[in-house]
Amino acid sequence: MTSDDGPAPPLRTLAEHVAPALTSGAGFLRAPFHPATRRAVAALAVGWVWHLTAGLVLWILVLVSAGLVPALGIGVPALAFWLGIARRFGTAERARVARQTGVRVPAPRPAPAPHRPGVWSRLWASVRDDRAWATALYAFLGMLTSSLFFGAVTALAAAAVAAVIFTFVGRDTALAGWPGLPWPATVVGALAGAVVLVWAAAALAQYGSYLMVRLAGALLGPSATELARARAAAAERETRVAEAAAHTARERAVVLTESRTAAISAADNERRRIERDLHDGAQQRLVALGVELGVARRLADKDPEHAVAALELAHREIKETLAELRDLVRGIHPAVLSDRGLDAALSALAGRSPVPVRVEVSGDLTPASPAAQAAAYFVVAEALTNVAKHAAADLVRVHASLVPDDHPARLRVAVSDDGRGGAELSPGSGLAGLRGRVAALDGTFELDSPPGAGTRLTVEVPCAS
Amino acid sequence: MRIVIAEDSVLLLDGLTRLLVAEGHEVTGYGTADQLVLALSTPDAELPDLLVTDVRMPPSHTDEGLRAAVHLRSLHPRLPVLVLSQYVEQSYASELFARGARGLGYVLKDRVADVDEFLDAVARVSGGGTVVDPEVVTQIIARHPGSDLDVLTRREREVLALMAEGRSNAAIADRLVVGLAAVEKHVTNILTKLGLPPAADDHRRVLAVLRWLDQNGSR
Numbered sequence: 001m002t003s004d005d006g007p008a009p010p011l012r013t014l015a016e017h018v019a020p021a022l023t024s025g026a027g028f029l030r031a032p033f034h035p036a037t038r039r040a041v042a043a044l045a046v047g048w049v050w051h052l053t054a055g056l057v058l059w060i061l062v063l064v065s066a067g068l069v070p071a072l073g074i075g076v077p078a079l080a081f082w083l084g085i086a087r088r089f090g091t092a093e094r095a096r097v098a099r100q101t102g103v104r105v106p107a108p109r110p111a112p113a114p115h116r117p118g119v120w121s122r123l124w125a126s127v128r129d130d131r132a133w134a135t136a137l138y139a140f141l142g143m144l145t146s147s148l149f150f151g152a153v154t155a156l157a158a159a160a161v162a163a164v165i166f167t168f169v170g171r172d173t174a175l176a177g178w179p180g181l182p183w184p185a186t187v188v189g190a191l192a193g194a195v196v197l198v199w200a201a202a203a204l205a206q207y208g209s210y211l212m213v214r215l216a217g218a219l220l221g222p223s224a225t226e227l228a229r230a231r232a233a234a235a236e237r238e239t240r241v242a243e244a245a246a247h248t249a250r251e252r253a254v255v256l257t258e259s260r261t262a263a264i265s266a267a268d269n270e271r272r273r274i275e276r277d278l279h280d281g282a283q284q285r286l287v288a289l290g291v292e293l294g295v296a297r298r299l300a301d302k303d304p305e306h307a308v309a310a311l312e313l314a315h316r317e318i319k320e321t322l323a324e325l326r327d328l329v330r331g332i333h334p335a336v337l338s339d340r341g342l343d344a345a346l347s348a349l350a351g352r353s354p355v356p357v358r359v360e361v362s363g364d365l366t367p368a369s370p371a372a373q374a375a376a377y378f379v380v381a382e383a384l385t386n387v388a389k390h391a392a393a394d395l396v397r398v399h400a401s402l403v404p405d406d407h408p409a410r411l412r413v414a415v416s417d418d419g420r421g422g423a424e425l426s427p428g429s430g431l432a433g434l435r436g437r438v439a440a441l442d443g444t445f446e447l448d449s450p451p452g453a454g455t456r457l458t459v460e461v462p463c464a465s
Numbered sequence: 466m467r468i469v470i471a472e473d474s475v476l477l478l479d480g481l482t483r484l485l486v487a488e489g490h491e492v493t494g495y496g497t498a499d500q501l502v503l504a505l506s507t508p509d510a511e512l513p514d515l516l517v518t519d520v521r522m523p524p525s526h527t528d529e530g531l532r533a534a535v536h537l538r539s540l541h542p543r544l545p546v547l548v549l550s551q552y553v554e555q556s557y558a559s560e561l562f563a564r565g566a567r568g569l570g571y572v573l574k575d576r577v578a579d580v581d582e583f584l585d586a587v588a589r590v591s592g593g594g595t596v597v598d599p600e601v602v603t604q605i606i607a608r609h610p611g612s613d614l615d616v617l618t619r620r621e622r623e624v625l626a627l628m629a630e631g632r633s634n635a636a637i638a639d640r641l642v643v644g645l646a647a648v649e650k651h652v653t654n655i656l657t658k659l660g661l662p663p664a665a666d667d668h669r670r671v672l673a674v675l676r677w678l679d680q681n682g683s684r
Contacts, residue, residue, distance in 0.1 A: 279521065279551060283574075284474040290578020291480035295487060298580060306487075317476075 018101055018213050019206035031202035040209030043100040047212060048150040055139035058089055062136050080126035090135035090220045097216045101209060108222045130223060138219035145215060149208025153201050160197035163190045262436030269433050277328050285321040289314050341366060342373040346380055346398055353384045355396050362401035368411040368463040375437055376400065376413040379459045382430045383415040391419025391455060409463045416456040423449035441465035466591055469494040471501045471518035471530055488584060497522045498533035505537055512544050515591040520550040531557055538564060547590045549574045555604045559679060566672045570596035595631035595671040602629040605678045616658045624651040631671045
């Protein structure tokens with residue numbers, strides 16, 4: 001890795017993975033038996049053989065070709081060719097390092113494209129490929145490093161083996177008396193030395209492997225500028241994602257604000273409508289009723305006939321006022337909806353509609369909340385009123401169902417008629433108010449009314465709303 | 466008496482007409498406020514003896530009737546107008562009485578059901594008197610948190626309220642079941658205590674009392 005604050009894997013993890021003997025006491029104690037040691041020795045052995053052959057050959061040929069560059073006709077194409085080979089060598093090396101140590105070095109960018117078309121341009125681009133040169137440098141340094149470490153590790157291991165063999169066969173040799181110690185002490189010393197040598201060999205193997213991996217990371221992977229660019233690109237991507245999320249959140253806020261405003265104005269319009277209905281209806285009727293009764297009382301003595309007529313009028317007034325109040329109360333909230341549920345309320349609506357209505361309810365609607373059911377009810381009520389007023393339809397179909405596949409589950413009502421179509425959502429109309437109410441519940445409102453082809457109104461509201 | 470009614474509720478218009486006709490009056494015209502303003506705005510328009518108007522009417526269903534009354538009164542200051550309103554509001558009353566109180570009435574629509582009261586209001590307004598709904602008077606007096614009117618005795622306050630409704634001394638005496646002389650004494654006391662000039666006719670007295678209540682009312 002070329003940079004200490006580089007992306008994953010972090011160096012500590014890399015060192016812990018490749019050379020645990022150097023990063024923790026436990027790792028050191030286990031060093032000769034650690035799988036990392038086995039991997040390290042194998043990597044060093046294979047690396048040594050491979051670097052000595054392929055690396056050395058490559059390096060020599062690259063150097064020779066570079067020396068021939070002044071003779072452009074031969075040197076530059078040769079150099080370009082060998083640098084191309086160096087890249088392939090790099091690819092093979094990355095694969096070997098990954099397989100033997102488990103450390104994956106990312107591939108560098110491909111060789112730079114030539115600035116202009118033409119053979120020379122292409123050759124020159126290959127020669128200027130810094131990653132190929134880095135690979136060549138890796139071949140050279142890898143050759144030295146793997147030779148050094150593999151040699152040293154082999155020597156230490158061989159010395160340990162020699163020390164052990166010595167304890168078996170060394171008693172009669174001249175060396176036996178050399179330290180001036182009695183033979184048993186020499187045996188103990190030799191065995192202790194062997195142990196130290198084994199541990200040193202294992203630790204050294206791990207360290208060598210670690211250095212090789214670092215070298216591979218620095219020279220076979222992407223260059224520092226490339227990494228910086230990749231980091232910048234990643235950061236930019238993150239920023240874009242965050243910006244998109246913020247944008248979505250802002251849009252959602254706008255939608256929520258709009259639906260809240262719509263809900264408030266829908267409720268406000270509804271109150272106004274009720275006030276208007278009461279003012280124009282029941283209140284006027286009651287005043288008129290008062291007048292009739294007042295007249296009746298005044299006339300009771302002198303003109304009983306007219307007084308009775310006034311009383312009859314008043315009686316009729318009262319009955320009409322009651323009917324009007326009943327309608328009004330039902331318009332505020334139908335009792336049947338709270339008592340018997342949407343299914344029964346829709347049937348009641350159908351029964352009052354002057355146009356024949358076929359109500360179809362699929363399944364149990366009770367999971368839908370009272371607010372959702374009320375919204376559905378008023379949508380159907382308003383739709384039926386509109387059908388009766390404008391559509392000139394022969395039949396209306398009302399279909400109510402739960403859409404459980406959606407999460408969260410939704411209550412859907414669809415009202416379709418075979419009338420003249422062409423219905424529109426004009427601002428301030430009953431349907432527009434209902435759309436506000438539906439939007440406030442986070443529902444959807446779809447009006448499809450092509451001229452001459454009937455009207456279909458589909459509303460969905462979340463059951464939990 | 467020739468009466469014109471501005472009322473959009475056919476039902477009520479019908480009831481009022483029959484009531485007034487039964488009392489021997491003549492309903493010479495009816496319609497919405499806008500229509501009546503049009504009909505009565507010409508200089509040579511034949512004015513009725515009384516205009517009875519509702520407040521809320523088409524087209525905007527707000528205060529058409531009130532605006533029509535104010536407008537017609539500015540054209541014809543002597544045209545008696547009785548405004549019937551579903552809701553009495555003191556601010557509406559101030560607007561209506563800003564230019565005088567002679568032959569002007571402002572009562573809650575519900576009072577119509579009290580036929581005798583209504584016919585009394587019709588008679589008083591067409592005769593040049595003033596009728597202010599007790600509800601308005603209550604609203605105005607309610608804005609006085611007591612201390613202002615503490616100078617008055619309880620009976621004097623009752624008399625003040627009836628004065629503010631536009632009632633004559635005789636009517637007040639009738640209502641309170643006291644003698645006329647007693648009422649006259651109360652009235653003199655009230656006017657003196659509130660610092661109002663003694664007024665000869667009732668409507669000027671009403672105006673003075675209303676204005677006093679209005680100006681001294683704490684908001």
